[in-house]
Amino acid sequence: MTIKSEPFVVNVGPQHPSTHGVFRLRLTLDGEKIIDADMIMGYLHRSMEKLAEERTYTQNIPFTDRTDYLAAMTGNLAYVIAVEKLMNIEVPERAQFLRTIMAELQRIASHSMAIGIFANDCGAWQTPVMHMFRDREKILDLFEMACGARLTLNYMRIGGVSRDIPDEWMPQAHKLLKELPKRFAEYEDLLLSNEIIIARSRGVGVLTPEQAIAYSVSGPMLRGSGVAWDIRKADPYAAYDKLDFEIAVGTNGDCYDRFVIRLAELRQSLYMLEQALDMMPSGPVHQRLGTSTVQPGTQPIAPLAFRPPVGEAYGRIESPRGELGYYIVSDGGPSPFRFHIRSPSFINLTPLKLMAIGSTVADAIVILGSVDIVVGEVDR
Amino acid sequence: MTYEEALFYVIAAITVAGALGVVTARNVIHSALFLILALLGVAAVYVLLASEFLAIVQVLVYGGAVTILILFAMMLTRVRDIEGPLDGPQRPFAALAATVFLGTTVLAVTQTEWRGETDEATVVTIEQIGEALFSTWAMPFEIASLLLMVALIGAIVLARGEEGE
Amino acid sequence: MFLLADNVWLDALLRMTIVAVLVPVGVILLTWVERKVIGRLQQRLGPMHVGPFGLLQGIADTIKLMTKEDVRPDSADRPTFELAVFVIVVPVFMAAVAIPFTADIFVRNMALGLFYFLAVSSLGIVGFVMAGWGSDNKYALLGGVRAGAQLISYEIPLILSAVAVAMLGQSLSLYTLVELQDNTPFIAYQPLAFVIFIIAGLAELYRQPFDIPVAESEVVGGPTVEYSGIRWSMFQMAEFVSLVLISALASLLFLGGWVWPFGADNATWLQVVLMVVKTSAFILFFMWMRVSVPRLRIDQLMALCWQILLPFAFLQIIINGLVLVYDWPSWTLTILSGAAAIAMGAIIYRVARRSGVLYQTSGAAEQVGLVL
Numbered sequence: 001m002t003i004k005s006e007p008f009v010v011n012v013g014p015q016h017p018s019t020h021g022v023f024r025l026r027l028t029l030d031g032e033k034i035i036d037a038d039m040i041m042g043y044l045h046r047s048m049e050k051l052a053e054e055r056t057y058t059q060n061i062p063f064t065d066r067t068d069y070l071a072a073m074t075g076n077l078a079y080v081i082a083v084e085k086l087m088n089i090e091v092p093e094r095a096q097f098l099r100t101i102m103a104e105l106q107r108i109a110s111h112s113m114a115i116g117i118f119a120n121d122c123g124a125w126q127t128p129v130m131h132m133f134r135d136r137e138k139i140l141d142l143f144e145m146a147c148g149a150r151l152t153l154n155y156m157r158i159g160g161v162s163r164d165i166p167d168e169w170m171p172q173a174h175k176l177l178k179e180l181p182k183r184f185a186e187y188e189d190l191l192l193s194n195e196i197i198i199a200r201s202r203g204v205g206v207l208t209p210e211q212a213i214a215y216s217v218s219g220p221m222l223r224g225s226g227v228a229w230d231i232r233k234a235d236p237y238a239a240y241d242k243l244d245f246e247i248a249v250g251t252n253g254d255c256y257d258r259f260v261i262r263l264a265e266l267r268q269s270l271y272m273l274e275q276a277l278d279m280m281p282s283g284p285v286h287q288r289l290g291t292s293t294v295q296p297g298t299q300p301i302a303p304l305a306f307r308p309p310v311g312e313a314y315g316r317i318e319s320p321r322g323e324l325g326y327y328i329v330s331d332g333g334p335s336p337f338r339f340h341i342r343s344p345s346f347i348n349l350t351p352l353k354l355m356a357i358g359s360t361v362a363d364a365i366v367i368l369g370s371v372d373i374v375v376g377e378v379d380r
Numbered sequence: 381m382t383y384e385e386a387l388f389y390v391i392a393a394i395t396v397a398g399a400l401g402v403v404t405a406r407n408v409i410h411s412a413l414f415l416i417l418a419l420l421g422v423a424a425v426y427v428l429l430a431s432e433f434l435a436i437v438q439v440l441v442y443g444g445a446v447t448i449l450i451l452f453a454m455m456l457t458r459v460r461d462i463e464g465p466l467d468g469p470q471r472p473f474a475a476l477a478a479t480v481f482l483g484t485t486v487l488a489v490t491q492t493e494w495r496g497e498t499d500e501a502t503v504v505t506i507e508q509i510g511e512a513l514f515s516t517w518a519m520p521f522e523i524a525s526l527l528l529m530v531a532l533i534g535a536i537v538l539a540r541g542e543e544g545e
Numbered sequence: 546m547f548l549l550a551d552n553v554w555l556d557a558l559l560r561m562t563i564v565a566v567l568v569p570v571g572v573i574l575l576t577w578v579e580r581k582v583i584g585r586l587q588q589r590l591g592p593m594h595v596g597p598f599g600l601l602q603g604i605a606d607t608i609k610l611m612t613k614e615d616v617r618p619d620s621a622d623r624p625t626f627e628l629a630v631f632v633i634v635v636p637v638f639m640a641a642v643a644i645p646f647t648a649d650i651f652v653r654n655m656a657l658g659l660f661y662f663l664a665v666s667s668l669g670i671v672g673f674v675m676a677g678w679g680s681d682n683k684y685a686l687l688g689g690v691r692a693g694a695q696l697i698s699y700e701i702p703l704i705l706s707a708v709a710v711a712m713l714g715q716s717l718s719l720y721t722l723v724e725l726q727d728n729t730p731f732i733a734y735q736p737l738a739f740v741i742f743i744i745a746g747l748a749e750l751y752r753q754p755f756d757i758p759v760a761e762s763e764v765v766g767g768p769t770v771e772y773s774g775i776r777w778s779m780f781q782m783a784e785f786v787s788l789v790l791i792s793a794l795a796s797l798l799f800l801g802g803w804v805w806p807f808g809a810d811n812a813t814w815l816q817v818v819l820m821v822v823k824t825s826a827f828i829l830f831f832m833w834m835r836v837s838v839p840r841l842r843i844d845q846l847m848a849l850c851w852q853i854l855l856p857f858a859f860l861q862i863i864i865n866g867l868v869l870v871y872d873w874p875s876w877t878l879t880i881l882s883g884a885a886a887i888a889m890g891a892i893i894y895r896v897a898r899r900s901g902v903l904y905q906t907s908g909a910a911e912q913v914g915l916v917l
Contacts, residue, residue, distance in 0.1 A: 010683045018762040032687075032843060121762050123840020125753055130587035195894070196754055196839045361687065362842045365763050383554060409678055413625065416671055432657050436664040444667030444700070448693050451674050455690060506657065506717065 007035060010361070014043045018121055018365045021375025027356070027364060034364055037356040039349060044379035052339035056305040057083050057158060060339065064326075065152035067341060068377040070113055073106035073143075074319040076156035081237055082315025082326035083158045087308045093239075094283045095160035100239040101173075101276050102146070102155060103317070104269040108180070109139040110320035111262045111269075114372040118259050119191060121369030122200045128191065135183055138176050145169050160286030170277070177274055184266050192263060201255035205355040205367035208253055215351040218344050219322025220261045221371060225253035231318040238317075242279065243272045255370035262372075305334045312338075321345050321372055345377040388428055395421025408454050416447045433506050560652045564641055572785040573603035579785075579832050586836045613774035618681060621771065625679030630772070630779045633672030637786045640666045644793050645720050647803045647816035658719040659711055662794065663704050666749070669783065670696045673758065676768035688767020691843060692751070692758035698850045699748035699755075705858035706738040706745065710798045712865045713878075719797050726801035727809045734878040737861045737886040739799045741854050743830075746791045748846070750784070752831055754838040757846055792827035796820065849893070857889045 008029045013019035022043035028036035048067065052060045064075035077099055084091060091099075113136060116129035140150040146165050147155040155162055191197060207217070212225035222229055230247045232240040248264035250257030310332045316325035322344030329338035348371050356364045398421055401414030419442040426435035513521055577592060577600060584591025592599030617626060643662040645651035655661055670693055677689015710731050714722040722731075732739045748755040759767040769780045796802055800823045803816035811819075841849070864881045867873070 008683070010687070017765060029687075032691075119839060123753060123756065123760060123762060124838065125583075125756075125761075125836050127587050127836045130589060134588065194839065196841060199845055200839060200842060360842060360844070362757075362760070362763050362840075407622075409622075409625065413671075413675065420668075432655075433660070436657060436660050440660075440664035440667055444664065444670055445697060448670055448674060448697055451671075451678070452690065452693055455674070455678050455686065 012361075012364070014040075018368065019375070020117065020368075020373060021378075023373065023375050023378060025352070025356075025364070025368070027361065029361065032360045032362070034356050034359055034361065037353045037364065039352055041346075041349075042379055044375045046380065048380045049339050049341060053336055056334045057308065057336065058304050058306075060336070061156065061158075062152065062154050065154055066376060067343060067380055068319060068321065068324070068345065068374045069151060070374050071106050071110040071320045072151065072153040073102045073155060074110075074317060074324060076153065077103055077238070078315055078317045078319065078324045079326045080156045080158050080315075081317060082313050082328045083308065085315050086311055086313035086328055086330055087158070089159050089287055091160055091287055092284045093281045094164075095285045095287070096239040097276055097280045098161050098165065098285060099156060100243070101273060101280070102143070102161075103238065104273050104276070105139045105142060107269045107320045108266055108273075109136045111266055112136050114320070115187065115191070115259065115262050115266075118255075118262075118366075118369040118372070119197065121365050122197055124197075128187075131187070135180060138179075142169065142173055142176065145172065157286060159288070160284070162286075164285045173273075173277060177270065177277070180266075180270055184263075184270070187266075188263060192260065197259070198256060200362075201259060201366055201370065203252070203254050203256075204359060204363045205255045205370060206253050207351055207355060211351060211354065212253065215347070215354075217322065217348045217351060219318065219320070219348065220258050220265065221322065221348050223248060224250035224258035224261050226250055231316055231323055235316065237315075239276065239279075240272075243275050245272050255366050258370045258372075307332055307334050316342070319344055321374070321377070322348055341377075341380055343377040343380060345371075345373040345375075346380075349373055349378060384428060388425070391421055391424045391428065395425065409451065412447060412451050412454060415450070416443055419443055419447065430503050433504075433509055557653075561642070564652060565638065568638065568641060568786055569782060571789065572782050573607055575785050575789070575828070576606070576781070577603045578828075582829065582832045583836050586833065607778065610778040611775050615776060616771075616773045618771050620681045622679040622681065625675050626771070627776075629672045629676035629679055629768075630776045631672075632675055633669050633783045634779050636665050636668035636672075637783045637790070639668075640790055641786065643719065644790060644797070645723070645802075646793070646820050647813060648720075648809075649813055650817070651720075654720045655718065657717045659707055659717045659722065659798075662719075662790075663700070663707060666787070666790070667696075667700055669787075673768045676772070680768070680771035682771050684764040684766070685768050685770050688758045688760075688764040688770070691764070692768060694843070695748060695751065695755065695757055695846060698847060699745045699854075702741050702850060702854040702858045703745035703749055705855070705862060706735075706742040707794075707798060709735055709738040709858070709861045709865050712862065712869065719794075719802075723797050723802035723804050724809055727804045729875075730799060730801035730805045732799040734875060735799065735861065735865075735882055736879070737857060737864075737882040737889065739795075740886050740889065741858050741861070742795060742799065743827075744849075744854060746795060747831065747834060748850070750787055750791055750831065752788075753835045754841050755846060756835075756840055757843050760840055788828060788831060789824065792824045792831065793820070795827050796823035848896075853889060853893060853896075857885060860885050 008031075010027045010029055011024060012027055013024040014022040019025065024040040024043065026038040026040060027034050046066075048063050052063055055063075061076055061079060064079040065072040068075050083089075112132040113129075116132035119128035120126060143153055143155070144150050146169060147153050147162060149155075207215075207221065207225045209225045209227050212222050212227060217225075218229070226249055228247045228249045231237070232245070233247060245268045248261045248268065250261055308330045310330055312327070312329040314325055314327045316323055318324075323342065324344055325342035327338070327340040327342065328336050331337040352367065352371065355367050359367070395418050398414045398416075398418030402411045402418060405411040405414055419438065423435045423438035423443065426432075426438060580602070581591040581599070592602035595601040595605045617623065640662050642652040643655055643658040643665070645654060645658075673692035673696070674689050677685045677687075677692065680686075710722065711717050713731060713734060714725045716722055716725075751758050758764075759769060764770070769777060772780060802823070803811075803819050805819075807815060807819070861882060864878065864885065868875075868878050868881070
């Protein structure tokens with residue numbers, strides 16, 4: 001039955017529990033049906049790219065924690081990889097493995113949140129989020145042991161990581177890895193075949209492979225549309241070329257596929273972590289920077305300021321949300337001439353209009369949840 | 381004056397106030413809400429007349445369902461207060477229609493031979509209502525059902541047609 | 546039945562006062578129970594700090610809500626906005642009058658009690674629609690429309706499943722219906738009606754998976770979005786009282802109320818225990834559902850009601866009619882109704898498994914200027 005009514009504009013956000021921050025979606029509705037959708041971004045714009053031009057390369061690392069605040073490790077990693085490319089720094093083996101392990105732990109933490117919040121957007125009243133928080137808390141404990149912080153980690157350094165893990169870290173990580181498969185089995189059991197989640201997300205927010213590529217989306221969204229593209233395989237960084245893993249690929253490109261892919265990636269991350277923990281070599285965790293660097297005497301492994309050669313570099317990694325890239329131009333000074341973030345949340349959000357038109361309000365919320373945005377990264 | 385009489389006057393006053401509200405309110409949603417009040421007042425009168433079943437049906441059908449649909453239709457369109465007088469050149473026709481309706485009602489009330497005692501409630505049980513509905517008045521009941529069915533199918537056809545465009 | 550006062554009117558007044566006082570106290574306790582239960586299910590502790598085990602949290606919250614500013618949006622339609630709360634709360638209390646809690650404890654034993662309960666509780670919809678429209682808020686309006694559509698639709702299977710039980714008991718008096726269940730509760734004869742009643746009851750209480758009108762992640766509380774302080778707490782109270790009433794009604798209609806399994810003339814304290822246990826079981830079930838399942842979309846909700854629940858509710862009535870008219874033994878009722886209930890479950894399961902409405906994405910692509 002259709003009830004013909006006047007078009008009706010609803011502002012979802014900037015203050016709305018389902019926009020995961022201060023993002024605004026202006027929906028034009030005919031009854032419950034969406035006839036137009038506009039995305040209005042910029043409520044959380046903090047001018048990071050411009051601010052970074054005034055700070056030294058090392059001082060910019062904390063900024064990268066604060067773009068994607070649910071995945072600070074991968075933010076750090078993408079930035080330091082870009083600077084290392086610029087300066088041609090070889091990173092020690094142990095640091096590479098530590099980076100990989102931290103990035104995969106971060107992926108589990110971030111995907112746990114994404115899955116829980118997605119279920120929340122489908123209407124499950126906080127239970128999945130609360131259960132997912134258990135694992136995330138344990139991972140944050142590990143981060144805290146390694147670097148002293150839980151959310152804004154500031155762990156990676158140009159040339160390595162800020163410090164080696166303490167002795168108690170490995171046993172605790174192994175303990176966590178033993179626990180996680182049981183938890184994942186529980187989530188798969190409860191969520192994967194949940195009839196209502198299937199009913200709400202299958203066939204909703206479909207993005208064909210062609211559309212996905214045209215919009216240059218990445219990460220679980222691109223893989224959900226059936227494109228097997230993962231930078232960890234396509235352009236390996238850190239220690240990913242030494243690890244064995246598979247890329248999860250969807251078939252329909254709908255919200256359900258994106259959700260399933262995140263669940264599958266939890267398993268893959270776990271598999272990678274098991275390998276990486278076994279293969280972890282010993283040795284230094286930081287490469288001393290060359291003679292061109294200015295090193296304050298007290299902190300030998302974390303020089304505050306240095307001058308990279310003139311040039312440009314683009315470092316990219318597979319963050320939990322997709323291709324996270326840092327493009328850095330150096331004019332030979334102590335701070336970047338241009339500092340650009342290619343943030344996956346922002347680019348993955350752009351096909352929202354395409355996916356939302358023709359669906360209902362309830363679907364729009366599910367679609368937005370399946371994109372898994374972090375507004376700090378959308379607006380930077 | 382007994383409690384019942386006092387109650388009747390209170391209820392009657394509320395009902396009349398509701399009915400007046402329907403025609404005088406400047407906002408159609410308010411009119412619809414006044415209509416609910418008037419209909420519930422009528423239900424209360426039924427209770428005083430010891431026709432509980434009728435009263436409950438009144439509440440269920442008019443209070444909870446029909447008026448909601450009216451409200452619904454109005455909520456989905458933009459409602460604004462109506463400025464200025466509502467009448468126009470059709471005033472004489474309206475007056476004529478109203479007079480005829482009033483006359484018919486008064487005639488019906490005065491000419492009907494009311495059954496039962498005037499100072500005693502006639503209690504009709506639900507069994508009697510059921511029996512009457514399905515035996516004595518089975519034919520009108522069926523015709524009414526058929527009419528509703530036709531209306532229902534018509535509504536579906538109309539909705540379908542709109543969807544197909 | 547004993548009179549509390551000599552005068553009938555005074556007696557009625559006294560009984561109503563008792564209900565009006567006891568119910569809010571019960572609601573305060575129930576909010577604590579719900580928060581504790583949900584906390585446990587979500588691996589949290591729930592209220593802990595006010596009083597032993599956080600027992601006094603409800604009272605603290607009540608004081609907080611009562612002293613809070615009563616905010617009214619400037620552009621709200623004042624009479625509608627302010628009266629909506631009462632239109633929601635009053636029918637709930639009116640409905641409470643019809644529920645006998647034991648053979649002796651009730652307000653009025655009405656010959657048409659069941660019918661009265663269903664009719665009066667349907668009035669609450671008006672309040673939701675009023676709140677949705679009167680708040681002058683788009684979310685509230687959307688929620689109000691959703692509430693109206695959902696509650697009206699689910700009333701029908703709810704009433705039909707209750708009618709099925711009334712057919713079996715040949716009475717609309719809740720008291721009589723309960724007394725008839727001294728050997729076997731009606732759930733044994735009417736599993737289908739029971740399942741429909743519980744599903745429709747969940748929808749009438751707008752709890753998950755049917756919390757569409759108030760969906761927090763979509764319409765941010767729906768009709769209640771603009772209410773604060775005492776008015777908002779009235780919404781909460783109406784919700785909790787309805788929860789208790791629907792649970793009590795379910796235990797009266799299907800589980801034999803205070804009668805089964807100890808027979809009709811057991812002691813009053815035992816009757817109270819029986820009712821409390823049965824009602825609590827339903828309340829806990831509804832709370833459990835609340836944290837266990839996601840939410841349906843409105844079109845799926847309507848499809849469930851009109852395409853599955855309603856036909857099966859009619860089927861139950863036809864089964865009952867056949868059995869009653871041809872005087873078949875009562876176990877045929879169990880078998881027929883049970884088989885129908887299983888069939889309904891299978892249909893819902895199959896539909897849910899393959900469902901998900903596929904949208905035409907190509908049309909949308911043209912609209913945003915991207916044709917591939």
